[in-house]
Amino acid sequence: MTRHVVxxxxxxxxxxxxxxxxxxxxxxxxxxxxxxMAGDQRRMKVRDHSGATIxxxxxxxxxxxxxxxxxxxxxxxxxxxxxPEADVGAVGHxxxxxxxxxxxxxxxxxxxxxxxxxxxxxxxxxxxxxxAGIHAARNAWPYACQVACFDTAFHRNHPFVNDVFALxxxxxxxxxxxxxxxxxxxxxxxxxxxEISPSHAAGRVVVAHLGNGASMCAIKNGQSVASSMGxxxxxxxxxxxxxxxxxxxxxxxxxxxxxxxxxxxxxxLYKESGLKGLSGVSHxxxxxxxxxxxxxxxxxxxxVFRIRRELGGLAAVLQGIDAIVFCGGIGENAWRVRExxxxxxxxxxxxxxxxxxxxxxxxxxxxxxxxxxxxxxxxEEQMIARHTFALASARANVPA
Numbered sequence: 505m506t507r508h509v510v511x512x513x514x515x516x517x518x519x520x521x522x523x524x525x526x527x528x529x530x531x532x533x534x535x536x537x538x539x540x541m542a543g544d545q546r547r548m549k550v551r552d553h554s555g556a557t558i559x560x561x562x563x564x565x566x567x568x569x570x571x572x573x574x575x576x577x578x579x580x581x582x583x584x585x586x587x588p589e590a591d592v593g594a595v596g597h598x599x600x601x602x603x604x605x606x607x608x609x610x611x612x613x614x615x616x617x618x619x620x621x622x623x624x625x626x627x628x629x630x631x632x633x634x635x636a637g638i639h640a641a642r643n644a645w646p647y648a649c650q651v652a653c654f655d656t657a658f659h660r661n662h663p664f665v666n667d668v669f670a671l672x673x674x675x676x677x678x679x680x681x682x683x684x685x686x687x688x689x690x691x692x693x694x695x696x697x698x699e700i701s702p703s704h705a706a707g708r709v710v711v712a713h714l715g716n717g718a719s720m721c722a723i724k725n726g727q728s729v730a731s732s733m734g735x736x737x738x739x740x741x742x743x744x745x746x747x748x749x750x751x752x753x754x755x756x757x758x759x760x761x762x763x764x765x766x767x768x769x770x771x772x773l774y775k776e777s778g779l780k781g782l783s784g785v786s787h788x789x790x791x792x793x794x795x796x797x798x799x800x801x802x803x804x805x806x807x808v809f810r811i812r813r814e815l816g817g818l819a820a821v822l823q824g825i826d827a828i829v830f831c832g833g834i835g836e837n838a839w840r841v842r843e844x845x846x847x848x849x850x851x852x853x854x855x856x857x858x859x860x861x862x863x864x865x866x867x868x869x870x871x872x873x874x875x876x877x878x879x880x881x882x883x884e885e886q887m888i889a890r891h892t893f894a895l896a897s898a899r900a901n902v903p904a
Contacts, residue, residue, distance in 0.1 A: 507591035508534075509896070510583065510648075511888040512576075512641060513598040514633035517541050517716065517744075519575050522885040523587060524893070531889045534587070539575040546571060548578055550586070558586065572633045576640045593900075594649040595641045596892030598688060598884060600630035600737065602654030604679045609657070609891040611899065612638060612650040620652070626683075626736050629746075629774050649896040653888045658687030659721075659728045666730045666821070682739075684731030686713045690721045692887040693831050693880050698726065700866070704876055707826035710818045712811060713882065714841070715832035716744035716787060720811070722818040730821045732814050738773055741810050742803075744787035747777035748810060779803050789834045789841070808844045815845070819852060825875050828854065831882040839864060846877065 509531055513520040518540035524531040535558065537550035550559035559582055565571070583590065597612070601623045610616060617638060624631040642650055660683075667681050690711055698705035709723045718741040722730040732740030742748035750773070758764045764772070780787040783803035785795045792800045819825050830842055839862050846856045853874035861868040869877035 507593055508587075509594045509596060509889050509892050510592050510641070510645070511596045511598075511885045511892065512579075512637040513884055513888065514572060514576075514637045515630060515717070517571075519572065519579065519633075519637070520885060521579050522889065523583060523590060524889040526893060531886075531893045533886070533889075536885065537579065537582070539579060541565075541571050546575065548575065548582070550582065572636055573640075576637060580640065580644050592645050592648050594651060594892045594896035595645055596651045596653055596888040597634060597638050597641070598655065598888055599634045599638075599652045600655045600685060601627040601683065602652075602656045602660075603683075604681070606652070606654050607657050607660035609651055609653045609895055611895055612642075612652050616652060627685075628770060630737065649892075649899055651888075651892040651895050653688060653891045655685045655687045656683040658691045659684030659731050661727065662729060662731075669735070680735060682731070682734040684719070684721070684728065685733045685737045686717065686719050686721070687728070688884040688887045689713050689831060689882040690723065690728060692883050693829055694723055694726050695887075696880050696883075697827070697829060697878065700878065700880070701827070701876065704827040704878075708822040708824055709827045709829060710815060710822070710825055711829045711831065712815075712835050712845075713832045714741075714811070714830065714835035714838075717746070718743045718748075718807075718832065718834070720814045720818060722821045724822060730818060732818075741814060742782070742807055743778045745775050745778045745780045747773045747781070779807060782806060789838050793838070793840065804841070804844075808841060811845050812849075815849075815852075825852060827876045827878060829878045829880050831880050836879055836881050837864065842868065842879075 507526055509524040511522045518538060520538050522536045523534045525534050533553050535550050535552050537548060539548040544565045546563050546565060548559065548561045549557060552558050599620060603623050617635065620635060638650060668676055669680060671680065693711050694705060706725055710720060711723060712720045717737060720732045721728055738746050740748055755769060758769050778787065779792060783792045783800045785792050785797065785800050792803055830836065834841055843861055846854050854877060855870040855873035857868055857870045864879060867876065867878055869875065
């Protein structure tokens with residue numbers, strides 16, 4: 505039986521990780537950590553289950569050194585030193601893109617990693633790092649059950665109209681579809697909403713996952729029915745460094761008139777656009793809000809506008825809304841952004857409790873609001889650990 509579970513969640517600029525212990529048929533966190541880039545500085549902080557800091561490392565970027573390999577090495581070293589007796593029987597990995605094939609978590613084999621490698625061009629900011637984490641973990645724990653948990657899986661049962669582009673049908677058959685992302689976050693939030701308010705979880709819910717990556721999802725009776733993201737994690741809302749929704753004619757213009765190559769366009773759309781490109785200040789909402797430049801204000805204006813526009817569209821898909829949930833780094837902490845998103849939304853049934861919103865309370869709508877608004881911290885690691893423990897336990901119970 506699996507005793508400890510490690511989770512690795514490698515994003516474009518950070519790696520979240522955690523160590524869980526199995527208990528009473530489930531998993532509980534022992535330690536939660538984050539390694540991230542901050543300019544030229546790299547840092548790693550780990551907290552125990554009570555929130556106390558048990559590790560706080562800072563290191564400088566070495567010339568030409570990539571962040572992810574160095575961070576993974578430090579994470580693995582920390583785990584061995586801090587919990588030398590940990591019996592790691594399973595490792596769960598967040599994998600951003602599962603394509604058409606993977607609509608549920610799977611045990612990782614060489615065949616699976618080869619197929620995931622083929623999907624890397626569809627999520628270039630994430631999939632290579634997800635795969636790097638898989639390779640590192642397989643070397644560190646060669647006898648552990650390795651499990652891939654997909655951000656796209658939660659959305660794989662969308663209706664056809666929410667899954668297709670108006671291209672010749674052969675491309676859809678080849679896998680050119682709207683996949684949606686942040687599925688592990690949405691799955692966790694839907695589960696938590698069911699614990700907090702079962703009646704709302706069984707209804708029509710729009711979840712706004714707002715962070716360095718940002719998207720929105722329409723959920724009906726716990727099932728995803730529409731997402732703001734599409735074929736890649738570029739679509740929909742503007743993000744920290746990603747452009748969000750873009751007329752494909754702009755890409756043609758950049759190619760034909762500006763003579764940009766594919767790599768240059770990819771770098772522009774994934775790494776130099778979004779809040780960073782618009783503000784000229786930073787990809788970090790905290791730094792943008794602290795800035796007094798007109799460009800910073802306009803970047804926030806556009807971010808809010810696109811959220812409000814997507815909210816209206818998802819309300820139409822659901823034919824009304826019973827609840828709205830904010831999650832992610834911005835969604836959970838940037839009360840001014842939430843206030844601006846919901847300002848004037850009485851027509852949709854939202855009556856904001858401004859004091860509760862400023863205090864980041866769990867419910868930020870008024871008592872009489874027809875639409876209930878929640879702030880629910882997401883926990884992708886918990887979702888990954890649950891899936892991983894379930895698969896590892898099932899494999900262990902299969903007779904040889």
